[in-house]
Amino acid sequence: MIMLKAYLLRNLPEKLCYRLNRCVRSVSVKHKKCDQTFRSYSTRPIAPAWNVLFFGTDDFSAESLTALCNEMKLLRVVGHLEVVTSTKSRKPNPVQRIAQQENLAVHPWPLESVPPGFHIGLVASFGHLIPKKIIEMFPLGVLNVHASLLPRWRGAAPIVYAVLNGDTKTGVSIMQIMPHRFDVGPVLKQMACPIGPHETAADVQTRLARLGAEALLEVVRHLPHSLDDALPQLEDGVTYAPKVTPALYCVDWHKMAAADVYNLCRALGHVTSNWHGTAVRLAQPDAPPSAPSPVSHLSSLPATAIRGGDAASSRTPRRALSTESFMGEQSTPGMVRIHRAGARLRVMCADGSWLAFAKVTIIGKKPMSAIDFYNGFLSKVPLDDWMLT
Missing domain, CATH: 3.40.50.170 (Formyl transferase, N-terminal domain)
Structure with missing residues (x-):
């Protein structure tokens, strides 16, 4: 009987030999085509x-x-x-x-x-x-x-x-x-x-x-x-994840909520936007609020203090930096403001909440802090033109 099993193993088609391996006991033989060795078994297959x-x-x-x-x-x-x-x-x-x-x-x-x-x-x-x-x-x-x-x-x-x-x-x-x-x-x-x-x-x-x-x-x-034991995939719930292209990095501030931009940055490492014709990368965002908060506890402060981001605003928790509003201003998606004490560049999103970034990069140049971006770019244009598109 053992000799018959050994003969069958040696001469089985290559695609079938591995299956017989788990059905045979007390045989050690090498298949002549695929070099698969079938070893002796005791009480369970090896x-x-x-x-x-x-x-x-x-x-x-x-x-x-x-x-x-x-x-x-x-x-x-x-x-x-x-x-x-x-x-x-x-x-x-x-x-x-x-x-x-x-x-x-x-x-x-x-x-x-x-x-x-x-x-x-x-x-x-x-x-x-x-x-x-x-x-x-x-x-x-x-x-x-x-x-x-x-x-x-x-x-x-x-x-x-x-x-x-x-x-x-x-x-x-x-x-x-x-x-x-x-x-x-x-x-x-x-x-x-x-x-x-x-x-x-x-x-x-x-x-x-x-x-x-x-x-x-x-x-x-x-x-x-x-x-x-393989099972076919379900027909329901199919979604697709195509190759990442440069277009995926671009933020549409008029359509994307703060949470969407934050998730995009988590997924890609940074997002891109446009500052007066210059491409910029925004990275290291603070976590957005769970819900928009267009009027914050800072509303009692003078408008100039909120705009400038003075020491009073530095008492705001890191997460709350992205929700501060600016008194007397109409909130527009893409509007940019600087928070000096927190060293953050804040951008208004489509849901009316702010998202704060720690790093800004002009394409082709080294990354800079939000304060450096203010000194080199924001401060050179009127406040009403502080917009990302």
């Missing part, structure tokens, strides 16, 4: 060591690659590991650096064919659509670490759009890559995590990179059953 071709480029994908390297060093479910990455830049990307440190073979993208002997392709933040012919060269197909809870935020920038839209929860999805379309394949595993109200996209990316590596290892450790 997962095989898969040969993995990893696709990635950036810090997010580097976290998953590091986890796979550790599995290989510990002689667990990764038997052999090589890397595919984009090599356009002369400077090595994070995945290339790890590959060099771990002496992993690196294959440049685009890939014409898959080197022989690989069982599965694993992808994390790769940014390229993998052709059908490449996918079909892997007996177990290709799996992707996607930084959202699919089907929400399919596309290239799921973390940015989750933060930009004020989502309070996100996560990672391990999914099968399908030909011709991004992020539509069945999902093998999802893990969720919260998004704090003041976390940036960079903060969330760091946490999701670790979570994605953890979820990926869980899936690989339970292959091929993970593939059998």
Whole structure:
């Protein structure tokens, strides 16, 4: 009986041999095509060591690659590991650096064919659509670490759009890559995590990179059953996160509330606007108020004191700086005022509340403080012209 099982294992088609691995006991034999070794069992199956071709480029994908390297060093479910990455830049990307440190073979993208002997392709933040012919060269197909809870935020920038839209929860999805379309394949595993109200996209990316590596290892450790348990994505709740373009950074002060601008800055690191024909970047915003407060407790102060931002206004809490009003002035979205004591540039938003920024940058120049922007730009034009468009 054992000899019959060994014969079947050696001669099964390559795409089927891994499935029989979990059904056979007391056999140790190597498959003649894919070099998969089936080891002896006692009372429960032992997962095989898969040969993995990893696709990635950036810090997010580097976290998953590091986890796979550790599995290989510990002689667990990764038997052999090589890397595919984009090599356009002369400077090595994070995945290339790890590959060099771990002496992993690196294959440049685009890939014409898959080197022989690989069982599965694993992808994390790769940014390229993998052709059908490449996918079909892997007996177990290709799996992707996607930084959202699919089907929400399919596309290239799921973390940015989750933060930009004020989502309070996100996560990672391990999914099968399908030909011709991004992020539509069945999902093998999802893990969720919260998004704090003041976390940036960079903060969330760091946490999701670790979570994605953890979820990926869980899936690989339970292959091929993970593939059998994959579920198709729901048709409801599909949203898209396309590539970030320069237009996304631009603020429309007449349409965007303070919370919207704040979330946009959290997502992108800064926002852009226009000061009398000059492009400017605004960064490091204070948290906006939970609700507009057009009349503040400073309304009893003289108008000149509020305008100038003297010592009296410095008693206002940091969050309240964005809600102060200016006596005797009509509030117009895009209107700019300076808060000297707090060293903040405040801008009126569409909902009637102010959003305060600590840093201003004229495109092409070094970042400056709000006070420096006042000295170099605001002070040179009449107060009525202090407007961002």
